[in-house]
Amino acid sequence: MTHESKPTIAILGGTGKEGPGLAMRWALAGYPIIIGSRQAEKAEATAAELRAKLNVEHIRGMENGAAARAATFCVLTVVHTAHQAALETLKDALQGKILIDATARVDFREPRPPSPPSAARMAQDLLGKGVRVVAAFQNVPAHALKKNLGQPMDTDVLVCADDLPAAEEVIRLAQAAGMRAYYAGNLDNAVVVEGLTSLLISLNQYYGVKTASIAITGLDR
Amino acid sequence: MTHESKPTIAILGGTGKEGPGLAMRWALAGYPIIIGSRQAEKAEATAAELRAKLNVEHIRGMENGAAARAATFCVLTVVHTAHQAALETLKDALQGKILIDATARVDFREPRPPSPPSAARMAQDLLGKGVRVVAAFQNVPAHALKKNLGQPMDTDVLVCADDLPAAEEVIRLAQAAGMRAYYAGNLDNAVVVEGLTSLLISLNQYYGVKTASIAITGLDR
Numbered sequence: 001m002t003h004e005s006k007p008t009i010a011i012l013g014g015t016g017k018e019g020p021g022l023a024m025r026w027a028l029a030g031y032p033i034i035i036g037s038r039q040a041e042k043a044e045a046t047a048a049e050l051r052a053k054l055n056v057e058h059i060r061g062m063e064n065g066a067a068a069r070a071a072t073f074c075v076l077t078v079v080h081t082a083h084q085a086a087l088e089t090l091k092d093a094l095q096g097k098i099l100i101d102a103t104a105r106v107d108f109r110e111p112r113p114p115s116p117p118s119a120a121r122m123a124q125d126l127l128g129k130g131v132r133v134v135a136a137f138q139n140v141p142a143h144a145l146k147k148n149l150g151q152p153m154d155t156d157v158l159v160c161a162d163d164l165p166a167a168e169e170v171i172r173l174a175q176a177a178g179m180r181a182y183y184a185g186n187l188d189n190a191v192v193v194e195g196l197t198s199l200l201i202s203l204n205q206y207y208g209v210k211t212a213s214i215a216i217t218g219l220d221r
Numbered sequence: 222m223t224h225e226s227k228p229t230i231a232i233l234g235g236t237g238k239e240g241p242g243l244a245m246r247w248a249l250a251g252y253p254i255i256i257g258s259r260q261a262e263k264a265e266a267t268a269a270e271l272r273a274k275l276n277v278e279h280i281r282g283m284e285n286g287a288a289a290r291a292a293t294f295c296v297l298t299v300v301h302t303a304h305q306a307a308l309e310t311l312k313d314a315l316q317g318k319i320l321i322d323a324t325a326r327v328d329f330r331e332p333r334p335p336s337p338p339s340a341a342r343m344a345q346d347l348l349g350k351g352v353r354v355v356a357a358f359q360n361v362p363a364h365a366l367k368k369n370l371g372q373p374m375d376t377d378v379l380v381c382a383d384d385l386p387a388a389e390e391v392i393r394l395a396q397a398a399g400m401r402a403y404y405a406g407n408l409d410n411a412v413v414v415e416g417l418t419s420l421l422i423s424l425n426q427y428y429g430v431k432t433a434s435i436a437i438t439g440l441d442r
Contacts, residue, residue, distance in 0.1 A: 019321060035314060045388045057345050072393060111406075112337075112409055112410075113337060113339075113409060113410060113412045115336045115337055115414045116333075116334060118334075121283055128243075128306055141439065154438045154439060155438055155439065156438075157407075158420065165256065182424060182427075182428070183423070184420045184423050184424055184426045185419065185420055185422075185423030185424075185427075186423075188333055188419075189334060189416075189419055189420050189423060191416065192334045192413060192416035192417055192419065192420050193322045193420070195410075195412065195413035195416065196413055197408050198406065198409075198410055198413060199379065199406055199413050199414070201401060201404045201405075201406075202404070202405050202406030202410060203404075203406075203440070204439065206403075206404045206406075207403070207440045209440055209441070211438075211439035211440075212437060212438070212439045212440055213437075213439045214436065214437060214438065215436040215437075215438045216424065216433060216434075216435060216436075217375045217376055217377075217433070217434050217435065217436045218362065218365060218375060218376065218430060218432035218433045218434045219424070219428045219430055219432075219433055220430070221375075
């Protein structure tokens with residue numbers, strides 16, 4: 001399958017730590033990628049970097065709204081403090097899309113688990129029924145995404161959504177990027193996944209690593 | 222090392238689903254075990270069952286308070302609705318002990334992630350500084366504990382505590398029972414582990430299993 005026949009993925013807020021890693025993995029799997037940013041120039045600069053790094057053409061940069069409108073899947077990778085403002089700005093552009101909310105909710109200076117509702121539930125409430133919100137990728141270490149590109153990753157993605165078919169599409173996207181992925185219940189459950197970041201920071205500190213993550217066990221019947 | 226030289230472990234509320242599995246694994250590892258219950262007779266009945274099942278002598282049954290006083294490590298395995306009352310009743314008996322709080326916080330009829338503070342933080346606040354509270358074992362499936370006794374389990378225990386030496390003692394206890402265990406930060410972080418139960422229920426339902434659990438990855442330097 002060539003990338004012309006695959007759906008386009010926009011990475012909104014895609015110039016940060018998490019976005020480029022996801023972008024590269026999907027680009028290598030043949031998906032056309034749009035890096036989104038509040039500033040089109042910044043998006044295009046990151047896109048040019050990734051094109052050069054992978055020696056491919058199918059990564060573009062655009063302003064977030066234009067990126068969202070041009071894509072089938074939109075992945076939001078902004079920091080939690082920018083989350084609500086980004087959703088309000090992008091509400092119209094996101095109608096009809098599947099929004100994959102990867103917002104980690106943690107203050108890195110003082111990591112503490114968040115309270116309900118989940119960021120993803122808040123996103124769904126704010127965006128309305130015209131957008132299918134799926135929470136995923138919050139706890140995939142940025143370091144691990146960029147290491148061993150094209151190889152499977154030793155991390156599992158917990159996918160939470162109210163809309164099961166949308167969750168299943170995101171599970172396939174995660175697999176295309178080299179991750180195992182599992183359906184883990186509705187958007188309320190996403191608050192636990194958002195809270196894992198706080199635990200993973202503690203694990204990284206105590207064990208002196210940067211790539212602590214989790215895997216699901218016990219699914220063999 | 223014989224079990225006479227190992228510290229005694231009391232399982233408070235140990236006649237439920239989770240307690241007997243932990244009791245059997247530690248008994249097999251040579252630890253003297255006391256099953257605790259609000260009724261001494263009920264505790265002794267469960268202890269007799271486990272003694273017969275394992276063909277060992279070093280499992281006794283006692284009323285919860287007496288069990289706590291006679292032990293070095295106390296493991297609380299009550300349901301969340303009984304958690305506060307149990308702590309209030311046992312506050313005096315627990316002074317000087319390490320309390321391992323395994324309380325899962327979920328309404329099984331309507332699973333939803335909990336809000337902070339964690340049950341373990343609440344326990345520490347209620348019990349005071351005379352008790353070292355360690356949160357652990359909340360998300361170890363009761364089914365998995367009872368299967369393949371004496372064999373390693375494919376599940377990881379996330380251990381949260383404010384007191385690091387106490388956490389390290391509990392990590393060793395988990396290892397003695399065949400589980401990998403990792404220090405995952407302070408008692409506030411335990412709310413995430415308590416919330417995992419809600420996700421594991423969703424995973425069990427969707428994948429048609431009873432033993433979904435998690436493992437930590439990415440700790441190799």
